[in-house]
Amino acid sequence: MHRTRLPSGVEAWLVTRYADARQALADQRLSKNPAHHDEPAHAKGKTGIPGERKAELMTHLLNIDPPDHTRLRRLVSKAFTPRRVAEFAPRVQELTDHLIDQFAHRGTADLIHEFAFPLPIYAICDMLGVPREDQDDFRDWAGMMIRHGGGPRGGVARSVKKMRGYLADLIHRKRERLREDGDDDLISGLIRASDHGEHLTENEAAAMAFILLFAGFETTVNLIGNGTYALLRNPVQRERLQRSLAAGETGLLATGVEELLRYDGPVELATWRFATEALTIGGQHIEPGDPVLVVLAAADRDPERFADPDTLDLARRDNQHLGYGHGIHYCLGAPLARLEGQTALATLLTRLPDLQLDADPDDLRWRGGLIMRGLRTLPVRFTPQS
Structure with missing residues (x-):
């Protein structure tokens, strides 16, 4: 446990x-609601979502506590089922092959972009x-x-506004x-979902679609990018x-x-939590209102938990990692991310068997920000495929 001052102050x-x-x-004494923090000017919207400031976007699974969290998660779980993910596997494979087709003949690519x-x-x-027809937007x-995560102004804010408006419509x-x-x-499943006759409002559905979209793509970008880089190394x-x-x-x-x-x-750090009462973690006394950031990467x-933790062992069995969190906020989209990660890595290594890093590792740059961990680019080379 370390008390520290973040770049934001x-x-x-x-x-x-x-x-x-x-x-x-x-620990449910650690709330996800920024209203429990005594420095709201710094903490509002600190979920790792760029440009998130609007109240209607705050009503989602990352920023609320029970009983609202329980109600929304139960409703969303009815639409986000294992069956739906399993049925989606052929489409993920189709997308994977299509994207590789676009650069396989060249012999080089930037695997991130x-x-x-x-x-x-x-x-x-x-x-x-x-x-x-709207997906390129x-x-x-x-x-x-x-590219510009975290900034509340300019292009990021405009992009968030456009995405939010489109989803609401x-x-x-x-x-x-x-x-x-x-x-x-x-989305149709979210609209249909009900719990004892109670449905998601349109604002709740829009916020939920937004968080599923955002959390459902950036974490998987980093899983594929970081995972490929680790294998190449x-x-x-x-x-x-x-x-x-x-x-x-x-x-x-x-x-x-x-x-x-x-x-x-x-995900390097879990999204923000705020103490609602005094508690002790790791022998340290936490005051009500204190922000708590769980460093998943550490x-x-x-x-003390993983043998040879700095060694990559693909056959590791005792591996209850925290990559998708733990507890009631465990990532709802983890099955889809796992499907995409497995499909992407298996197809890359099968279709481009001599894939190699095409840059000095010291020249690669990681994106900024507290929450996510991912490469800006990942240049690779391989034998061109016909």
Whole structure:
């Protein structure tokens, strides 16, 4: 436990040990609602979502507590089912192959901008039910947010406003024609979802669609980008996975993605929490109103929890990492992210078997910000494919 002053000027507690992190993530005395912080000017909207300041966007799963969180998560879970994710697997494979087709003949690519970024944005748009003709707009808006994350002004704010407005209009249109069309997309599922007769309001549905879109693409961008980079830097593990894939086995791919989530996961710090009463974590006294940030990247390298934590071991079995959180705020979209990560990595390593890093690792740059961890670019080279 470390008390520190962040670049914004906010003083916060950093939780770095695995056991303390699990406690903090599950402790409901740590609220997700920024209203519990005594420095709201600094903390409002600090969920890692660029440009988030509007009240209607604050009503989502990352920023609320029970009982509202319980109600919304139960409603959303009815639309975001394992069956829906499983049925989406062929589309993820189709998107993956299509994107690789665009650069496979060249022998070089930037895997962030040409692959890791567009794959999850198109996938989540398809799952939400955004018409294909509008998805390039979403790619542009999301690109602005991911390139210039955190800034509340300028292009980021305009992109957030456009995305929010589009989703609100799309939800309204889908609600109007729902009885006629019988659409089976996620937004239609959100509209249909009810709990004892209680439905999501249009504002709640728009906020939920926005957070699913944002959280559903940037974390997966980083999973694919960080995961590929880790494999390129660990050739023995990468070759081991390629041999497993060539033999038609999937077990190492599944454990391997979990290990990549632990080793260099897409989320460096969990989103903000605020103490609602005095409590103790890791022997430190936390005052009411204190911000608490759980450092997932540190917890997942804790030598008291993981043997040889700085070693990438794709076959690691005892791997209850915190890459997607823990407790009631565990990532709802984790099954989709895992599907996309497994599909992307397996297809890359199979179709481009001699994939190599095409840059000095010291020249690669990581995006700024407290919450997410991801590369700005990932230049690669390989034998051109016909």
